Amino acid sequence: MKTAALIAFLAVILVVTLLAGIYLWWSLGDVDISIHGLIAMTLGCLVSLALGGGLMFLVFYSNRRGHDDEHHRGPPH
Numbered sequence: 808m809k810t811a812a813l814i815a816f817l818a819v820i821l822v823v824t825l826l827a828g829i830y831l832w833w834s835l836g837d838v839d840i841s842i843h844g845l846i847a848m849t850l851g852c853l854v855s856l857a858l859g860g861g862l863m864f865l866v867f868y869s870n871r872r873g874h875d876d877e878h879h880r881g882p883p884h
Contacts, residue, residue: 840848869875
């Protein structure tokens with residue numbers, strides 16, 4: 808039950824975020840963006856997604872290899 812509620816909550820947040828983004832994009836209809844601006848925005852989004860994915864990979868990799876276990880154990884007595 809908790810999993811279904813969490814998935815539903817995250818889906819609602821995703822839909823609201825997408826609708827807000829679409830509304831903001833359409834409200835800026837009078838603003839002209841050059842091809843260089845579109846390329847820069849696209850590259851910025853792709854680099855941000857790649858960086859986020861890479862960092863998440865490192866977090867999971869570190870956890871599965873046990874690198875975090877020693878740190879969470881605490882100092883020896």
